[in-house]
Amino acid sequence: MRELPPSVFLILIAFSIPVAIELRTVAGFFGVDLPFVAVIVFEAVFLVALLIVYVMGRLSPDPGDDASAS
Numbered sequence: 001m002r003e004l005p006p007s008v009f010l011i012l013i014a015f016s017i018p019v020a021i022e023l024r025t026v027a028g029f030f031g032v033d034l035p036f037v038a039v040i041v042f043e044a045v046f047l048v049a050l051l052i053v054y055v056m057g058r059l060s061p062d063p064g065d066d067a068s069a070s
Helices: 006-029 036-059 063-069
Strands: none
Touching: 006 036
């Protein structure tokens, strides 16, 4: 898995918070009354998924890194 710099994840987190809050507005357009707790749960699941992708990228080296080291 390719390692991405931490700045990419910080930008994704910064953009995901307002998008998650606006999820209530989008749900309202379709007549769904989405509770704020559901938005918090959605954001928490998304942030955990981002954290897992980030950690997996840090733990598993690229296959090309072994060839360039020797």
